[in-house]
Amino acid sequence: MTATMQPESEAAEAPRRGGRTPVAGQKTRPRGRGLEFGHWWWALPGIALVFAIHYVATGIGGFFAFTNWTGIGAFKITGWANFEAIFKDPTKLGALSNTLFLAFGSVLLGNIAGLLIALGLNRVLKTRYILRTLFFMPVVLSPLATAYIWKYIFDFDGPLNAFLTAIGAGDQTKPWLADPQWAIWTVLVVLVWSSTGFAMVIFMAGLAGVPAEVEEAAAIDGANLWQRFRNVTLPAIRPAVAIATTLGIVQGLRVFDPIMALTAGGPAGATETLATQVYKQAFALGNFGGGAALALVLAAIILIFAVIQQRLTRSNPED
Amino acid sequence: MFRYTKLTLLREVGLWALALLFLAPFYFLVTTALKPDNELFTTSALAPPKSPDFSNFIDVLTATGNSNVVTGLINSVIITAGSILGLIALGSVTGYVISRSTRRWSKGAYYLFLVAIILPGQLGAVPLYMGARALGLTGSAWGLIVLYTGMLLPLSIFLYANFFRGLGTEYEEAATIDGASKSQIFSKVVFPMMAPATGTVTIFAGLIVWNDFFTSLIFLGGSDNQTLPVAMYYYIGSLVSQWNSIFAIVIVSMVPILALFLFAQKRFIQGFSGGLKG
Numbered sequence: 350m351t352a353t354m355q356p357e358s359e360a361a362e363a364p365r366r367g368g369r370t371p372v373a374g375q376k377t378r379p380r381g382r383g384l385e386f387g388h389w390w391w392a393l394p395g396i397a398l399v400f401a402i403h404y405v406a407t408g409i410g411g412f413f414a415f416t417n418w419t420g421i422g423a424f425k426i427t428g429w430a431n432f433e434a435i436f437k438d439p440t441k442l443g444a445l446s447n448t449l450f451l452a453f454g455s456v457l458l459g460n461i462a463g464l465l466i467a468l469g470l471n472r473v474l475k476t477r478y479i480l481r482t483l484f485f486m487p488v489v490l491s492p493l494a495t496a497y498i499w500k501y502i503f504d505f506d507g508p509l510n511a512f513l514t515a516i517g518a519g520d521q522t523k524p525w526l527a528d529p530q531w532a533i534w535t536v537l538v539v540l541v542w543s544s545t546g547f548a549m550v551i552f553m554a555g556l557a558g559v560p561a562e563v564e565e566a567a568a569i570d571g572a573n574l575w576q577r578f579r580n581v582t583l584p585a586i587r588p589a590v591a592i593a594t595t596l597g598i599v600q601g602l603r604v605f606d607p608i609m610a611l612t613a614g615g616p617a618g619a620t621e622t623l624a625t626q627v628y629k630q631a632f633a634l635g636n637f638g639g640g641a642a643l644a645l646v647l648a649a650i651i652l653i654f655a656v657i658q659q660r661l662t663r664s665n666p667e668d
Numbered sequence: 669m670f671r672y673t674k675l676t677l678l679r680e681v682g683l684w685a686l687a688l689l690f691l692a693p694f695y696f697l698v699t700t701a702l703k704p705d706n707e708l709f710t711t712s713a714l715a716p717p718k719s720p721d722f723s724n725f726i727d728v729l730t731a732t733g734n735s736n737v738v739t740g741l742i743n744s745v746i747i748t749a750g751s752i753l754g755l756i757a758l759g760s761v762t763g764y765v766i767s768r769s770t771r772r773w774s775k776g777a778y779y780l781f782l783v784a785i786i787l788p789g790q791l792g793a794v795p796l797y798m799g800a801r802a803l804g805l806t807g808s809a810w811g812l813i814v815l816y817t818g819m820l821l822p823l824s825i826f827l828y829a830n831f832f833r834g835l836g837t838e839y840e841e842a843a844t845i846d847g848a849s850k851s852q853i854f855s856k857v858v859f860p861m862m863a864p865a866t867g868t869v870t871i872f873a874g875l876i877v878w879n880d881f882f883t884s885l886i887f888l889g890g891s892d893n894q895t896l897p898v899a900m901y902y903y904i905g906s907l908v909s910q911w912n913s914i915f916a917i918v919i920v921s922m923v924p925i926l927a928l929f930l931f932a933q934k935r936f937i938q939g940f941s942g943g944l945k946g
Contacts, residue, residue, distance in 0.1 A: 386768045386840050386858075387761075387850055395762030395821055396777060402818030403784040406792030406799065413794075420794060469683050473672050476680060482933045483687045486694075489929045489936070491879035493897050494918045497904065498693045501700065501713075501911050508696050511713040542693075547940065554941030603788050606881055627790045637794060644791035651786050 407648075414641035420631070424638070431642035441643065444621040447533060448647075451622060452601030452654075455540035456594055462541065463548025463593070468578075470549075471556050481553065485546035492543070496610030499539045500526065526612050529619040536620050539607055544600075548593045555589025556582065595658045602651045623647040701725070701915035708912050724916035731903055734892050737920055740899030747812050747884075747895060748877045754817035755824040755873045756866055762821075763828025763865075764858060768837075778829060784822035789883075797886060807891050812884060816877050824869045831865035864938075871939035878925055896921050 414431055418424035435441045466484055470477045487495065501507050503525035510522040525535050559582055567577045583590075605624040608614060614621040614629070623643060631640025696713070703711065704721035711718065728737060766774040766781075796815070797806070805811030839861065843853045881897040888894055894902070900921045904914050929936050 386837070387765045387854060389765060389769060389771070389773075392762045392765040392774075392777060395758045395825060396780070398758065398818045399781060399784055399821050399825075401799075402796065402815070403787055403792065403822065404780075406796040407787050409795035410791035410793070414791075466683070466686075469679055473676055474680050474683070475672070476684070478934075480683055480687055481937065482930070483691060485933070485937060486691065486926070486929070488940075489875060489925050490922055491881065491897055491925075493879075493881050493901065494922050497914060497918050498697050501915070502693060502696060504909075504911075506709065506713060506909075508692075508713040515712075515714065542690075545690075550937050550941045599786060624788070624790065627788075631790065631794060641791060641794075644788055648786075648788050648791060651788065652783075655786055 410641050411645055413638050414645045416638045418638045418641075419635045420637040427638070431639050432646070434639060435643055435646060440618050440621060441623075441626060443618055444623050444626045445646075447620060448602055448604075448622040448624070448650075450533065451537060451540060451604060452598055454537050455544060455601050455604075456597035458537070458541045459544040459597060460548045460590070460593055462545045464552050466545070466549045467552035467556055468582075470553065472561070481550070484549055487543045488546040490543070492606035493610050495539060495543050496607040499535070499542070500611055503535050527616050529616050532612055532616060532619045536608055536611060539611065540601065540604065543607075544597060548597070551589050551593040552586060555586035559585040591659070595655060598654050598658055599651055602654065603647065623650075697915050697919060700911050701919050703912045705910075705912065708910075724912050725920065727913060728903070728917045728920050731899075733902075734894055735899045735903035735906075735917075736892065736894075737896065737899050737903070737917065739892070740894050740896040740921075741924070743809060743893060744878060744896040746809050747816065748874055750809070750813035751816035751820070751877045752870050752873050754813060755820055755869055758817065758821055759824030759828050759869055760859060760862055760866065761854070763825045764832060764854065764862075766825070767829040767832040781822040781825045781829075785826060789819070793886065800887060806887050807889055807893070809893075812887055812895075815883065815887060816873075816880075819883070820873050820876060824873060827868050827872070828862065828865050831862060835861065867935060868939040871936055875925070896924075 413424070415426055415428060416424040417427045417430075470480055474480070502509050504510075505522075505524040505527075509525065513519060513521050523531065525531050563581055564577055567581050572580065603624050604622060605628065608620055608622060608625055609628075612620045614625045624647065627640050627644045627647065629640075630636045630643060634640075699716045700708075700713075701724055702720040702722070703717040704719065704723070707717055707719075731737060766777045800806050800811055800815065803811075805814060839857050840853055843857045848856070879897065880895075881901065884895040884898050885901065888898065900917050903917050907913050
C-alpha cells in the first residue's frame with residue numbers, strides 16, 4: 350500500500366485499487382477510436398445468457414404479477430389487483446416489516462461486531478491469522494447446515510435452555526423458536542453469526558490500507574483512541590464500509606434458506622419475510638400471480654435500498 | 669509505537685475467549701453427533717457423550733435413494749466444478765471486453781449486469797423452470813451447470829470488469845506492437861494477469877453453488893440424483909428431533925468445504941476481501 354499523509358483522499362483510494370499502481374486504465378486509453386483490445390462480439394454469449402436467464406425470465410415473471418395465474422392453466426389479466434391485495438393483507442405487511450427488521454438488524458449488528466473484531470485483530474497480535482480463520486469459519490457453511498445447528502441450540506431440550514438452567518436462570522427457559530415474541534430474535538442471532546466473519550475480513554482489508562505512520566502521527570498530536578478512529582481510521586475504511594453494508598442489505602432483504610430451515614416463517618407468521626412469502630404463494634399455495642407481485646415489490650425495495658446505500662457511503666462520487 | 673504490551677496480551681486473550689464462545693455451536697455439533705440414541709435425552713445438552721458412538725455416521729454414509737450422500741457428493745463436485753469453469757470462461761472474456769471498450773454500449777452492458785446481480789431470483793424461477801423443462805435441462809447435472817453459470821455470471825463479470833478498471837493497458841499495447849493477435853493477447857497476456865480475479869470468482873461462485881439448496885431442489889426435481897444439500901435435506905426430513913443423526917449428516921456435508929477452507933484459508937479470505945474492494 351502506498352504510504353500517504355492524506356488519509357481523506359489517498360488512503361481511501363489505496364484499498365480500492367488493491368495495492369496496484371493507480372494508473373486508471375480509462376485515462377491512458379485512447380478515446381473515441383472504438384475498441385482497442387479484443388473483439389466486441391466476444392461479449393455476446395455472456396450477454397445472451399444473462400439476458401435469457403435474468404431478464405427474460407424475470408420479465409415473464411413480472412408480467413404474471415398482473416394476472417391471476419395459478420402456475421398452470423389459463424389466466425386473466427387483473428391489473429393492479431395483486432398489489433392492492435398485498436397492501437391489504439396483514440401477513441404480507443408483517444412480512445415486510447420482518448424483512449426490514451432482519452436486513453437492517455443483521456447488517457448493523459454484523460458490521461459492528463465485524464468492525465470491533467477487525468479493530469481488535471488489527472495490529473501486533475501474535476495469533477491474528479488463526480483468530481481470523483476461526484471467526485471466518487461460519488461464512489463458508491451452507492445456510493441450511495447453519496440453521497440446523499442453531500435449531501438445536503434454541504430447541505427446548507437444547508443447549509441454551511440447559512445453560513440457563515445450569516446458571517440458575519431456569520425460569521427463563523422457553524421454546525425459543527416457537528415463541529412468537531422471541532422467534533425473530535433467534536433468526537437475527539443466526540444471521541449475525543453467519544455474517545460477522547464476512548464483515549470482519551472486509552474491514553481487516555480496509556484497515557490494512559491505513560498506514561501505521563498516520564495513526565502514530567495522530568497519537569503524537571494528542572488524539573485519543575476515539576478521535577483516532579473517528580478521524581483517521583474511519584475515513585480510510587469508508588469504501589470497505591460501503592461494500593460490506595450494501596452487500597449485507599441486499600443479502601438480508603432476500604433472506605430465505607435459514608428461515609425456511611429454522612422456523613419456516615412460524616410461529617403464526619412471526620418470522621415470515623417477503624422471500625418466504627413469495628415462495629409460499631408462488632410454489633406452495635398455487636397463487637403464482639400474487640407471488641410474482643410480491644417478488645416485484647421485493648425487487649423494487651432491494652433496488653431502492655441498494656441505490657440509497659451506494660449514495661450514502663460512496664466516498665468519491667466520480668468513481 | 670505498535671509494540672506488544674501487556675494490554676496487547678489482554679486483548680489477545682479476550683479475543684480468544686470470544687472466538688471460543690463464537691464457535692460454541694461447533695462443540696454442540698460434534699458432541700451431539702457422537703451421542704448414541706439412549707444418551708440423547710438422558711444426558712445434558714451441554715455434556716459430551718459418555719460413550720462416543722460412530723454408528724450415526726455409518727448410517728449417514730450408507731443411506732440410499734434420494735438421501736445417498738456419496739452420490740450427492742459426486743454430483744455437487746461435478747456441478748460446482750462445471751459452473752466455476754463456465755463462469756471463468758464467460759466471465760473473463762465478457763468482463764474484459766466491456767471494461768476495455770470505449771463504445772457506449774459497453775457502459776449499458778455493464779449496468780445490465782449490475783442490475784441482474786440485484787434482481788431477486790424467485791420472480792424468474794417459474795418461467796425459468798418451464799423454459800428449462802422445455803429444453804430438457806431439468807433433472808441433469810448439465811442443466812444445473814448452465815443455470816448456475818447464467819445465474820452467477822453477472823457477479824463474475826462484475827468482479828472481472830472491476831479488476832480491469834484498475835489495470836493499465838501497457839502489456840496489451842506491447843504485445844500488439846510485437847504482432848500478437850487479439851486472441852493471443854487475451855489467452856497469453858491478459859488471462860494470466862487476471863489470476864487474482866479468477867481466484868475471487870472461483871471462491872465466490874464455488875461457495876455459492878456448493879451451498880445452494882433451493883435451485884437444485886427445484887431443478888433436479890425429486891430424482892435420486894441429488895446434490896449434497898438436497899440429500900441432507902431429504903435425510904433430515906425423515907427424522908424428528910433425532911439430533912445425533914441429523915448432526916452426523918450435517919457434519920458429513922460440511923467437512924469437504926470446511927477442510928478446503930482450512931487448507932486454503934489465506935486464498936479464501938484474500939479472494940473475499942480482494943474481490944470486494946472495487
